[in-house]
Amino acid sequence: MSIFTVASRYAKSLLELAREQGNVDVVKTDIDQLIAVLKSNSDLLRVLKNPIISVDKKQNILTSLFEGKINPLILSFFGILVRKGRANILLEIAQEFVREYNEVKGIVKASVVSATALSEQNLQALASKIAQEINAQVVLTNTVDTSLIGGFVVRVGDRQIDASIAGKLNKLEKYFVSQAV
Template sequence: MSIFTVASRYAKSLLELVQEQGNLDAVKTDVEQIIAVLKSNTEVQAVLKNPIISGDKKRGVLLALFDNKVNPLIVSFFTILVNKGRAAILVDILQEFIREYNVVKGIVNATVVSATALSEENLKNIQAKIASEIGAQVLLKNKVDASVIGGFVIRVGDKQIDASIAGKLQKLDKYFVSQGV
């Protein structure tokens, strides 16, 4: 079974349980904080992924970091994951939880790639335009890539709008090649 499939199953279970208890938004905030802590601490990641380290030690590390700091349901969830031998994919499970949360809340992730960082005003305008087009709340990230040259590339799910100079140059190049020029 793939990591994605396993992570998705655990994430959905946690999401359903949290929804039943009415703590969805609070748990989502805790999960985001946990992901940030785990991603910034490579030693903890190494402990969780090491098959030689006992489940008790892994559980102890997670409890030391998060007990009485996050929703008790999450701490119980950690215990289940460790007992099932899934501590190595904890970050994957939590990221999948965030993705599932976004689906439930109708939130769509989008990325705008530009040659230079866009102003807050430009980002808000693009975000509002995308939201009105797709009829959903949009979380917009700005990535800077100098190879775009100018303009921007917007990605929403599996759709892409390429309004970059680099994209237009590529289209022009393909046209000339197809014409034998």
């Protein structure tokens, strides 16, 4: 069974349990915290993925790191994962939980790559426009790529809108090349 399939099943189980207990948003916040800790601490990830390190040791590490800081539901969920030998995919399960949560809440992630950093006002306006177009809540991230020269490229799911100068120059070049033949 693929890692994605396993992660998806565990994430759906956690989401369903959180729904039953009426604390989906609290669990989501705690899962975001877990993801941040795992991504910033490669040593912790290596420990969790190491099959030589005992289940008890992994459980003790997770308990000492998160006890009193996250919802007890999640801490017991970690315990189940560790006992089932799934600590090695804890990050993938957490990321899949966030994806499932976003799907349930109607949240769509989008990115905008621009030649210069966009102001908060411009980001909000663009997010609002995208939200109107797709009829969903949008979480928009901005990255800078100076090779675009000017303009921006927006990605929402599998759709992309290229309004960059570099993109327009590439289209123009392709047009001239096709006309020269």
